[in-house]
């Protein structure tokens with residue numbers, strides 16, 4: 001019998017990646033949209049708080065265990081912005097084109113060496129809405145911000161995120177490669193270790 005886990009996200013790009021990344025496990029992972037769960041309010045001041053808020057909200061609405069992802073990009077030249085506000089950087093939540101355009105504009109004329117950035121992904125797994133010990137995992141992916149968009153794969157900031165180890169943007173990588181290298185892949189590997197330590201796998 002496979003256990004159902006709700007994926008506490010309404011982001012289609014993330015949901016696709018999780019489907020691929022989680023296919024090796026014996027869980028049935030269903031996006032919260034299947035249960036008509038709407039976005040939780042992301043009022044936290046850290047990725048960790050927001051991930052817990054989202055996971056708790058999905059547990060509350062469905063009565064099932066849930067996994068949430070709060071992620072974003074930290075740009076050194078902007079002292080860490082957009083960070084936890086990545087999805088709403090240009091104002092409208094989830095407008096990737098506007099977010100990318102604003103980030104390129106803020107970095108106009110900034111030399112390559114000062115364009116360093118990293119993606120963060122924090123995962124929170126909760127067994128139920130009152131779970132006092134959510135499992136938290138965190139992965140990062142180092143790169144820098146390009147001067148213009150490149151590539152059509154992925155989502156969000158992928159077209160303007162340069163991956164030094166591959167010499168191209170993350171939107172130019174086949175999804176299998178992104179899923180080996182990304183902040184999300186690393187966080188998930190950490191989550192799996194925590195599941196193993198708790199004898200959940």
Ligand SMILES: O=c1nc[nH]c2c1ncn2[C@H]1C[C@H](O)[C@@H](COP(=O)(O)OP(=O)(O)OP(=O)(O)O)O1
Nearest residue numbers: 009010011069070071072073086087155156157158
């Ligand atoms: O691999 C990635 N490649 C490109 N961009 C990415 C990635 N991972 C996160 N990001 C960006 C997208 C969004 O601007 C923000 C996440 O915001 P975040 O609130 O966690 O997600 P969201 O509101 O889109 O969906 P939801 O909260 O329903 O999971 O960081």
Ligand SMILES: [Mg+2]
Nearest residue numbers: 039042070087
């Ligand atoms: Mg969100």
